[in-house]
Amino acid sequence: MMEARTSAVSGWTSERFRQNIGRLIVIILVTLGALVAIFPLWWMFNSSLKTRFTVIRFPPELIPVRSHWENYPEALTFMPFNIFFRNTFFYATVAVIGELFSSSLVAFGFARLRARYSNILFILVLSTMMLPYQVTMIPQYIMFSLLKWIDSYRPLLLPKFFGSAYLIFLLRQFYLGIPREMDEAAKIDGCSYLRLWWYITLPLSKSALVAVIIFSFMWHWNDYLGPLIYLNKETLLTVSIGLSWFTAAYGGTPWHLLMAASLVFTLPPLILFFFSQRYFIQGIVISGVKG
Amino acid sequence: MLSPPPFLSGGEDCKVRVLSPQARREERAFYLFLLPWIIGLIVFTAGPVVVSFLLSFTKYDMVSVPEIRGAGNYTELFRDPLFWKSLKITLYYTTLAVPLGMMVALLIAMLLNQRVPFLPFYRTLYYVPSITPAVAGALLWQWLLNPDFGIVNYYIFKIFRVRGPQWFFSEQWVIPSFAIMSLWGVGQAVVIFLASLQSVPTTFYEAATVDGAGPLAKFFRITIPMISPTILFLLVTGIIGSFQVFTPIFVITVGRGGPNYASLVYVLYLFQNAFRNFRMGYAAAQAWILFLVILLLTLLVLKISRSWVYYEAER
Numbered sequence A: 001m002m003e004a005r006t007s008a009v010s011g012w013t014s015e016r017f018r019q020n021i022g023r024l025i026v027i028i029l030v031t032l033g034a035l036v037a038i039f040p041l042w043w044m045f046n047s048s049l050k051t052r053f054t055v056i057r058f059p060p061e062l063i064p065v066r067s068h069w070e071n072y073p074e075a076l077t078f079m080p081f082n083i084f085f086r087n088t089f090f091y092a093t094v095a096v097i098g099e100l101f102s103s104s105l106v107a108f109g110f111a112r113l114r115a116r117y118s119n120i121l122f123i124l125v126l127s128t129m130m131l132p133y134q135v136t137m138i139p140q141y142i143m144f145s146l147l148k149w150i151d152s153y154r155p156l157l158l159p160k161f162f163g164s165a166y167l168i169f170l171l172r173q174f175y176l177g178i179p180r181e182m183d184e185a186a187k188i189d190g191c192s193y194l195r196l197w198w199y200i201t202l203p204l205s206k207s208a209l210v211a212v213i214i215f216s217f218m219w220h221w222n223d224y225l226g227p228l229i230y231l232n233k234e235t236l237l238t239v240s241i242g243l244s245w246f247t248a249a250y251g252g253t254p255w256h257l258l259m260a261a262s263l264v265f266t267l268p269p270l271i272l273f274f275f276s277q278r279y280f281i282q283g284i285v286i287s288g289v290k291g
Numbered sequence B: 001m002l003s004p005p006p007f008l009s010g011g012e013d014c015k016v017r018v019l020s021p022q023a024r025r026e027e028r029a030f031y032l033f034l035l036p037w038i039i040g041l042i043v044f045t046a047g048p049v050v051v052s053f054l055l056s057f058t059k060y061d062m063v064s065v066p067e068i069r070g071a072g073n074y075t076e077l078f079r080d081p082l083f084w085k086s087l088k089i090t091l092y093y094t095t096l097a098v099p100l101g102m103m104v105a106l107l108i109a110m111l112l113n114q115r116v117p118f119l120p121f122y123r124t125l126y127y128v129p130s131i132t133p134a135v136a137g138a139l140l141w142q143w144l145l146n147p148d149f150g151i152v153n154y155y156i157f158k159i160f161r162v163r164g165p166q167w168f169f170s171e172q173w174v175i176p177s178f179a180i181m182s183l184w185g186v187g188q189a190v191v192i193f194l195a196s197l198q199s200v201p202t203t204f205y206e207a208a209t210v211d212g213a214g215p216l217a218k219f220f221r222i223t224i225p226m227i228s229p230t231i232l233f234l235l236v237t238g239i240i241g242s243f244q245v246f247t248p249i250f251v252i253t254v255g256r257g258g259p260n261y262a263s264l265v266y267v268l269y270l271f272q273n274a275f276r277n278f279r280m281g282y283a284a285a286q287a288w289i290l291f292l293v294i295l296l297l298t299l300l301v302l303k304i305s306r307s308w309v310y311y312e313a314e315r
Helices: A002-009 A011-048 A071-078 A081-112 A118-130 A133-146 A154-162 A165-176 A181-188 A193-204 A206-222 A225-230 A239-250 A255-289 B011-017 B021-055 B072-079 B081-112 B119-131 B134-144 B151-160 B174-183 B187-198 B202-210 B215-243 B247-252 B266-276 B280-305
Strands: none
Touching (some): A011 B119, A011 B134, A071 A255, A081 A165, A081 A193, A118 B021, A133 A154, A133 A225, A133 B021, A133 B266, A165 A206, A165 A255, A181 A193, A193 A206, A193 B021, A206 A255, A239 A255, A239 B134, A255 B119, A255 B187, B021 B280, B072 B280, B081 B174, B081 B187, B081 B215, B081 B266, B134 B247, B174 B247, B187 B215, B202 B215, B215 B280, B247 B266
């Protein structure tokens, strides 16, 4: 009876109290989860500042007592990483340009121009996404090796200029959201379709194009299988290949140096992500939810 | 008198076939805009698909002329214990990584959806691991899960007073280790789930509260049906992706799929046959079987999905 009365009197406050407790628990859980998610990267940074002895010492220092920044130059000069970074940057940049231009042209065709087999062709675009790369990888490799293009960037870059199914899909979804009245106005002016694409559609879809640039840059920055198949010469390697050979080349595993090199490799995509988060998240959402 | 051929008679047919000059111009422009993709489709996709199919019936080592083998590659594959092993390992990895990843991602997304303050900040923290390049991530996890000096085994010993598993060096643990490592990359799924959860109208939950529904009923009767298209999307892309898992396993096991082939996933074995043993025909047959397996699995999931995926437009 006592209980009934208190709850009747403070019904509103206890409900409020319960809600607040619930929110507090949620915030604690979310924070703990975020710490777990971020800890490995902290550990990468932390290990990169230790020496070859302190990095394997127990108990491990969760915050390094002395920071050995000299690990960075050592890790980056042990292999010709400057060349690897230049190669990776070159590969990613040219690939982005190729994919951006070709995919946005094709996406414009699908989103804006009426044609009889448009839908069938678009389904074909989507179904090529289903096809595993492994099916086309072997004949492509044979083709490029017959052309004597192995150990060059041509087999990796040429296909990028013919559109990527995923990006075509993403950009088409975005273009469909741009009001058509814009193009009608331009058409009356006698604007050709190419100019329509360049002067109307592209400026109106900056955020989607930024998302495409980031996606494409990150894929190629991270790409492993392509360079692994086509590149052998040391002067041509990308960072991802160089990094994966680090241990073998060093003989034994210098964890502190390996983590330093890994962190430097992780930084460019990370910085890019922080500067363009909004577009990035939007791109993921367009492809995931509307798709 | 001859009647006109069918395509010249009938108003409706005519409209479909004979396009106005404007429509014709638009259609020509359409194909011009599609030209890069059409060329790419022929040269880099359709052509190679045909070649790879033909190749799968030959023996080809990149040096001598291809030799016709008939179904030899396929019958050899079906008798190859490593082929079956790689298929089994890949299935095992998929059944661990995909459901686990989706459950963790949904859990995080639902927590984030509870009007958490600084939501963009938290979302960023959960997403950042997905930004880490695959090779850097693989090396990092090799270090975290190092059996002797890794931080994970250190804490396992400190808290439970038992020696932690050998992780990537143990036949039983190597695939679970890769599945745990893949969990670190659930950020992408979290972002997609979160966007989907945010699109569920709050009025549904309010109405359910008025009707006296508890949190569990709300979850199973409102949340799950409303986000079911997203679940399906992540399930299908997750299965396709984990069936093709390659880079982390290649990096950590130095291309071997060890220990004792315990992590020889399908694509790794395919890669070994193609680019280590130069058995191009054999590898092409493997690629085709992979394609069929993925296709069948996807169709199966889509078929089953009809019973549990809810599309608002259909109602």
